[in-house]
Amino acid sequence: MHATSPLPDDAPLWRRLVHPDGYGYGGLLLLILISLGFQVGAPEQGWSRVVIVVLQSATLLASLHVSRVHRWIIRAAWVVTIAAALGAVGSQAGSGELAEIGTRSLGLMLGLMAPAAIVAGVVRQARAEGAITIKTMFGVLCVYLLLGTAFAFAFGLVSSIDDGRFFAQFSGGSQSDFLYFSFSTMTTTGYGDLTAVADLGRSLAITEALIGQIYLVTVVALIVSNLTRTRARAAR
16 A cells, blocks of 8 residues: 655645545545546547546546555556556547547546545545545545546547437437536436437436436435434544
8 A cells, every 4th residue: 555654734835636535535625626627628629638647637637646546657657647548649640530539538547446446545534434424425536537538538438439310309419418418417407408319328327317316316326325424423
């Protein structure tokens, strides 16, 4: 396990946000929200795709750091993220279709690696502390948001491979469109303004809806109930 020096009582805010003994997953949650905000608001251009991959890479590295994984895993992740960033830059030299496929593939890969590290870290932290804490809750929320982001990249990748054929309403789609569709599906909001047209897209949408609902009614509900019990015992 990755050893981290203790957090001093007078540590500055920036260190508390990134240190496992500080706000931990709260700081990571902030980084994920910044990444999501950029993906929603940024134009669909080459430079923005590179920035998205860089933000996804930073999220993965922060996830590994806060989760206290082994040092060699973090070193390997640095190699992967640097290669991903260089690959994102290099893909922009190709055609628009190849650039989309490349950056969306990288985004999907990084988006799937981070939740695995967070889950391991949350379980390890809960066992070490013997209780469910706010840090645990933040970690669970991070996983939820990252899963929604990963599905958005998956939808975009399917669209790029199938010549922009994913939505029944129009051809193509930006990262903002796929994020909107992803989280609408994951929360089973179902506005109906965007729908998948092909079997693969529909299958992915059904899978995400099931994962989203199961996650909310089991994992999140369990964490919240145990957090309430922990606070009640501490108040006695």
